[in-house]
Amino acid sequence: MTQPCTRQEMMAIATGREIRDGELAIFGVGLSMLAGFFAQAHHAPGVRSMTEGGVYGATPVGGLPWGIECNRISANATSFTSALDALGCLVASGRCDVGIIGAAQVDRFGNVNTTGIWDGPIGETYRPPKTRLAGAGGANDIACGAKRTVIMAAHERKRFAERVDYISSPGYLEGGDARSRHGFVGGGPSAIVTTLGILRPDPETKEFLLDGWYAFSGVEEIRANTGWDLKVAPGAGPIPEPTESELAALRRVDETGALRKG
């Protein structure tokens, strides 16, 4: 009897579905790597993946890598270069098709905060955060340069904010064509995949709208867990449940069960 699919697993599968075969893709550590390698194991065998450290051609062995230089991802690479190469020559250059990034906070326009939580607006003076987080890492570079990004986040009201405390990685900024002010070569986030569903940007305003929900969630639950007045996109609907082959592929990749603990 198969263990039932967890919310984290559903999020990983839904994220993996965003990756198309043959794409040049960059995965961060943790959930985003699991989602990416699930896609490769399932429907995108020709995905060309890299880490932001410049590890190419590798697939994780022995479980979820602890980090992007972890020996679990360095054991079978075909090339090791550098951060400047991966994040610069391949991502910030505009060559990378898709990047998956995480978010501690994400807002109406897909801006991501992974830097810190302040109690209210920071104000004019840059004061210490109440809770310091991990910083931008490579996500800012991916958010600026990748043709599209997929944001993964646990769907909680405090994380889905009207406005993030700090923009670590730009989404659509104030919406509309605000990105064009900065000349970003990348297209911005194409989806926010969460533990409850999927949000996608309105083509004009770039406000994120609810596009789909899982079998175990629904519009009301999602709206209740979103810190802005989340609109439902025309054409929104239920997201297909994981197939057996999807779940099997994901669990082969997630051999240490990182996604089944949560």
Add this chain to the structure above:
Amino acid sequence: MTQPCTRQEMMAIATGREIRDGELAIFGVGLSMLAGFFAQAHHAPGVRSMTEGGVYGATPVGGLPWGIECNRISANATSFTSALDALGCLVASGRCDVGIIGAAQVDRFGNVNTTGIWDGPIGETYRPPKTRLAGAGGANDIACGAKRTVIMAAHERKRFAERVDYISSPGYLEGGDARSRHGFVGGGPSAIVTTLGILRPDPETKEFLLDGWYAFSGVEEIRANTGWDLKVAPGAGPIPEPTESELAALRRVDETGALRKG
């Protein structure tokens, strides 16, 4: 019976004497490499040399290298990197102590032309040269970045011009502190070593003055072979003849006798 020292050999020895032990040095191909490795073989065993291709820790084997990727200089290197590394991180950065460059034409202020010979001034329109030469190569980068440069040139009137047809590698430009306009980190040429003697810049005007002559040359011959009114520096005098150990060291380096053909 030792073969007598040729003019080319004297120039190489005089150039080599400009290199001090322990310095970080960059040598071009041909005569400048012979001069540099002569210095290393003779009085500067701790010279840390590189080529502009990023070949480190190597000494030529089997004769004068045909080029800076020649197997004769690649056979015993401790590191191979790149042009950007050698000419950029180590030379243009200002780290390199001394570079040796050649010149088809050199002028009163140590500006070097290796690009082309025009029949008279080029004029406002950049027209093709009468004789196209080899271009700047790494010499421009060395001339801009090395703490000091040593210029090697056959001493002929047509080569020692009042003003070079084209500045491929900047010396002191129009003299004085003209270099400071461009923010060069390097100090400029400290000597022009020729087949007839050595010229050094006046500390203030940066005009090159005759500083020394060889046993086989003299002030009049040198002035006659210089295209500007060459002044003699206070303190100028004869340059010590090669010692037996210098000549022996040079000939060990120049094992194919490149300098004895000319």
Add this chain to the structure above:
Amino acid sequence: MAPSKLIPLAEAVRRFTWDGMQYASGAALPIGSDAVAFGRELLRQGRRDLHAVFHCNSQQLNLLAAVGAVTRAECGFSGLEVFGFANGLRRAVESGRLALDDYSNLAMPLRLLGGALNWPFVPATVNVGSDIQDRSAFAPGEHPARAKIPTVTDPFTGRPVGVFSPLKPDIAAIHVTLADPQGNAIMLGTEWSRYELSRAAKRVVLIADAIVDTACMRQFPNLVRIPDIVVEAVVHWPFAAWPQSSPGMYDVDEEHMRLMNKALATEEGTAQYRRDFVDSYDDLDGYLALIGAERRAALAATQTAFLLDPYRRWILPAEDVAALQAAGETA
């Protein structure tokens, strides 16, 4: 042959570091190659008021920050990847004791490249338009922070372009897999930004897991991305990145990673960690004993061990290294 640059770790810290210096390390990932042992020695010698330039935080910066030895830091990433937030660094930032200026993981190597090339600035196509550009912990009163990533006009298109300030740290302690006694180094695994750092820093000290004969470098010159001419000194310190990993050499010590980060979450835990794992050994043998023979064997049984195979025959035995080190110390 150039003289050996091998010196003991304590001697390297004595010679090349001082209070208030701009100190770069962690030129690898939060759980990967980093000269963590160098940071422990900095604390043993009481260095303080450091300005840390770490491409990414690592357990080294986490420890230095927890102890209060760092007052300013610049980072692209300040977590510990799957091991979570870096508790020591986090406490220091939240309390206001440490001013942390944020960049991204591309911005940091670009700034180091700019330092390496002695550029006045580095074009920025990332970090612009976010609070990374608008907020500076080094100029907290300015909003937007005008001097952090200012703008120039691209003369080719007339468009505004952000530019980064280059970095030239006073000293870099760089972890490498293999070094020869002259300072030629081979890194296995991603370079991350160790190449750029080795050229940007005013002085470079290598911390190598193993010392090899120079013949190894002559066989693999294309692997020698850090040549001796940019290196001041070489320290031989097996398991120098512990509890982090060194591809080809050893895995991450998951248990100690968690123990360490948990300890650094409090003042008391930090003091205890310092007693147990910083001030508790006298020399390399004592350090290795602290990790323990059994644990070292387990960590060295890494799936990446095959990466080291081509170079094993050139690894110098401990007695040869000791002899060279004695020579280097008096040099």
Add this chain to the structure above:
Amino acid sequence: MAPSKLIPLAEAVRRFTWDGMQYASGAALPIGSDAVAFGRELLRQGRRDLHAVFHCNSQQLNLLAAVGAVTRAECGFSGLEVFGFANGLRRAVESGRLALDDYSNLAMPLRLLGGALNWPFVPATVNVGSDIQDRSAFAPGEHPARAKIPTVTDPFTGRPVGVFSPLKPDIAAIHVTLADPQGNAIMLGTEWSRYELSRAAKRVVLIADAIVDTACMRQFPNLVRIPDIVVEAVVHWPFAAWPQSSPGMYDVDEEHMRLMNKALATEEGTAQYRRDFVDSYDDLDGYLALIGAERRAALAATQTAFLLDPYRRWILPAEDVAALQAAGETA
């Protein structure tokens, strides 16, 4: 496992090149690694009006220029090192048939790096203040040439700083020592600017002296500075750099270097050279026969041969390469 990208040389030229393209090669030194054989094939297929981006001139550019196939070129160095001036290129420039825009040997990799990073411009601390900045063969009527290396104001110091334009060639034919069928490549000897070029070019074709199994790349991933993801196609062509050298593989062919450059000094000699050494072979076997077995053996007896030793066991036999190539051709 990704499918093989091995295709025949003629097919690579047919698929990836066109008249008028911006063509980069010679991403090595005038006498070293360069895809000279690719240039011969360009001529065999009659390509013309090329805009050549060669970090340095090589015998390839010398030949292409001599024949009149190049109308614009950008170079850091246009000679042949100890072999003297490049007679074919020189004739083309002196006659005005070819506009050659001069840069330096650092400027070219910086401009390629700028292209690789998709920068709007690259800071220039060299080439400024010389006629390289003031004269442009692409804008001959402008003196000084304002658009070639224009100036911006450094916002950190207020000083003027020159900036280079980035390069993004349409295609790069890059010579490498070893490639696997997927396009992972190892270069022995200096990279020169092949790394930067492999990221700057819109499309990359590798010309490899030998094909190795991917297991070689997994053993030496730090040597794989060009990973398959930036490569369109792989061509197997032993002695691809001939008469130039390939460290680890073969020495420079001094006699042919001189013969070739002498021939390219005149129209007649160029026509003769083309008949004898460009249009005279039907395939790789014919090309190798042209060099001659004895000469190939002599050139392969290089003092650098030991550099290849660690990788020899993975070199694929000719029949395996042929089979993979047949598969790649129909892919």
